[in-house]
Amino acid sequence: MIPQAVIFDLDGTLIDSAPSLHRAAAETMKTLGHRPPSRAEVESFVGDGVGMLVARCLAAAGAPADAEDAVRVFRQIYDADPLTGVFVMDGAREILAALTARGIRLGLCTNKPLAPTRTILTGLALGPFDAVVAGDSLPQRKPDPAPLRHAVALLGVAPAQAAYVGDSHVDAETAVAAEMRYLHVEGGYLSKPLPPGTTRCRSLSGALAELFDD
Ligand SMILES: O=C(O)COP(=O)(O)O
Numbered sequence: 001m002i003p004q005a006v007i008f009d010l011d012g013t014l015i016d017s018a019p020s021l022h023r024a025a026a027e028t029m030k031t032l033g034h035r036p037p038s039r040a041e042v043e044s045f046v047g048d049g050v051g052m053l054v055a056r057c058l059a060a061a062g063a064p065a066d067a068e069d070a071v072r073v074f075r076q077i078y079d080a081d082p083l084t085g086v087f088v089m090d091g092a093r094e095i096l097a098a099l100t101a102r103g104i105r106l107g108l109c110t111n112k113p114l115a116p117t118r119t120i121l122t123g124l125a126l127g128p129f130d131a132v133v134a135g136d137s138l139p140q141r142k143p144d145p146a147p148l149r150h151a152v153a154l155l156g157v158a159p160a161q162a163a164y165v166g167d168s169h170v171d172a173e174t175a176v177a178a179e180m181r182y183l184h185v186e187g188g189y190l191s192k193p194l195p196p197g198t199t200r201c202r203s204l205s206g207a208l209a210e211l212f213d214d
C-alpha cells in the first residue's frame with residue numbers, strides 16, 4: 001500500500017551531520033578540559049538526542065558526568081552554527097520531490113532540538129515539511145513513540161497509512177512502538193542491532209522504490 005504520509009528522521013537519514021556534531025562535541029570537551037571524542041565515537045553516540053550525545057562524550061573521556069553544564073556549552077557552540085559540515089544525503093532531494101509530486105504528505109521526526117533543525121532545513125532548503133517534531137517538541141523523545149505519533153496526528157493520517165524512514169535502531173524501535181511501517185536506510189549512524197524483520201534499504205532511492213512498490 002502506498003502511504004498517505006512519509007515521515008523522515010534527520011541526522012544520518014536526510015543529512016550527514018556527523019562532521020558538524022563532531023566539531024561541536026570536540027570543542028565542548030576541549031572547553032571543559034576533557035578528551036575530545038573521535039569522529040567515529042560521535043557517530044556511534046548520535047541518535048538519542050543532544051543530552052545523550054554529550055553524556056556519552058563525557059563517559060568516553062572518563063569525565064565526571066555533569067551533563068547539564070556540558071549540554072549548555074554544547075548548545076551554545078552547536079546552535080551558533082549547525083550548518084557548517086552538514087551535507088544532504090544522496091537521493092534526499094529526489095525522494096522528497098517524488099513524494100510531494102504524488103501528493104504524499106511529508107513529516108520530519110528527529111531527536112535534534114527544534115532550533116538547529118529549523119536552521120538546517122532552511123539553510124539547505126530541505127522540504128517543505130507539513131509537520132516537524134523535534135527532540136524538544138514534546139517531553140518524550142524517540143524511542144518513545146509519542147513524537148512519531150504526534151507527527152502522524154499533525155499530518156492528519158492514521159499510523160497505518162504512514163511510513164517512517166530512518167537510519168538507526170532508535171528509529172526502528174520508535175516505529176515498532178508507534179505501530180507504523182518502517183524503512184531502514186543503511187549508511188547512517190546505526191550503533192545497535194535492529195529489531196528482527198526490519199525492512200532495510202540500501203539508499204534513499206531504494207526506500208522510494210520500496211514505498212511505491214505496492
Ligand atoms: O540528535 C540526535 O541524537 C539524532 O537526531 P535524529 O533523530 O535526526 O537522528
Ligand SMILES: [Mg+2]
Pocket residue numbers: 009010011012013047166167168188189
Ligand atoms: Mg538518525
